Amino acid sequence: MVRESLKILLTSCFLLLFLASCTLGGGKNGKLLKSTGQPYEVVLEGDTDSIVTKILTEEVPALPQPEPLCRLIQVKKGKIHGSYLLVRTRIVVNIPAAEFSVGLSRNENASPQTVIRISARSPQQLREKLNPEKLRQLVDEAELEHLASIISTNPSKQNREMQQLVKKNFGISMNIPAEMQASKKAKNFIWISNNASSGMKNLILMKMKEVKSEKRAEEVNSEERRVKKTDAFSAQEKQQIDSMLRTNMPGETDSMYMVIPVLAKRGLWEMKGDAMGGPYVMQRIRRGKTGDEIIIIGFVYAPEMKKKILIKQLEAAISTIK
Template sequence: MKRYKFYLLMILACCILASCTKNMVLPVASGRPYEVLVVLEDDIWEAPAGRALFDILDTDVPCLPQSERSFRISHTDPKHYDHLMQLFRNIILVNIDKTQYSQTRMRFARDKYATEQIVLTINTPSQESLKEFCEQHRQEVVDFLTRTEMNRLIKKLEKKFSKTTDDLAWLTFGCHLNAPDELKSYKKGENFFWTSNNTASGLENICMYSYEYEGPETFNKEYLLHKRDSIMEKNLPGEKEGMYMQTDTLCTLIKPIVVHKAYAMEIRGLWYMKNDCMGGPFVSHSRVDAESNRVIVVEAFVYAPEKKKRDLIRRLEASLYTLQLPLEQKSLIEISVEEEKKDTK
């Protein structure tokens, strides 16, 4: 009987321990946005395979006035990968073992050691396979890390956003938009509004405008830029006559994207004030509102000659993904990398 009670107590204790472990509150991930920790042996990190991974992370953010890296890179050898290191917000963990892996695969896990964390694991049979994989999937890795950070910002904007900007979007276009809370100054025009934090340092801006949808040709590069320049000239003039915002066509990237599971066109480039010395980066999303048969454009642009602009423009870019057209369901940016299945036992 005593032995029976002992085993019963042991089983009960194990169940309680398992329950506590499962429901244990995780710490919050550490590190700054766009900071990445790579866990890889020191000698391999300095070898061609490690340099191939480093080169992926060491790329420039496209279409900024000055060179700025996409990510802040940290590295550690696995033998130093302790509990504190495991709290990094973005971790790339590389496992090289030809006895376990026949090909290179990449997966990620959410909140493995901390909340608001992703751990991207690359399993590969050899250094040569790792190098080849990095060369073939460089954009996929960059997009994954960038979209992960962007989704974090989108979630924050859902909790705290500019009511001024959201009200303008609703009253002008029947849409919702979550912009940073400090964007409270605004100007209205015909099918147009501009909102800003109106500061002397790090000027952040979002504007929205619309025009009639005329078919697929509406979404070619020349048409979109022509519309942008004409609308900005009319609505955002400079301090003196003859000054107005225009697009610097020497650096303009355009590509189709998906927002809330619908088609959109992204333009990324540089703007300048004609006959003035102002300028900076911009990003815009052009989308079709089927209810009104109009193109709705939401754009973020920055003027900050005294500071770096990567984090400023990316923070505003996250706002563009929150634009919710009539009858539309919100969703986060889609991630193409396979996610590890969580153990639900």
């Protein structure tokens, strides 16, 4: 009987120790639990006047159909508990407060986690002081960082063969998702795709000859930065990109080919002579030492589904470029 009682007592002690080690928040010595939540899912606490709600549910630009930036889980002020504390992105609105402030903290109850606390004396002050663009940017950057880390921290989710191909031909390191197995290579051009029948994701890398001008010559000769990144394109550069896409991205017939009407950081592509199209994101890298320009384009073709997460996944992959 004494032996059985000791067993029960020891079992209870081990259970209490285990539960103590898994408490929410972890403490200084506790190990944080892994955060939860779908991409762009945000727990929003205390937004009784829906001011922050309207900001975070605005449409994402450069998508063919309306899609809000975030999917919100609304919680009353002071009522957040349990699994909601573990969600990767949380925003807490505190009204009334002594003064307006926006604070950001990391890994309070889980890891990785971003918590944004917004305080204001009144709803009117919140409307006047809060910068909607910066708030959306904070959330977008946190979620893109998470999407990029899914690939970066897990070698099994990377396509090493494609990464080596990109490194060899373009001299850049980039984490390419393992699902993107299909590829096409030409001179100064690589197309990588998951070749999916639903939710097709693609990456294009192309190397261009830099168009010289007095301004560009100054940038090339500058020793301040060896690698330049800009968004503006000249007419000659657009002509080069159009030519490479027409040559390497044909449609079902010779009269069909991929075009990007307006070159920008993000926008819409289309297939000339066909009804195909969708969103794209673009990164431009100029190497000051060699004069080469590398264009990286991520684009989605998914007429049957929403495209925000698909294009954000490609944007996250492009953000890993070194």
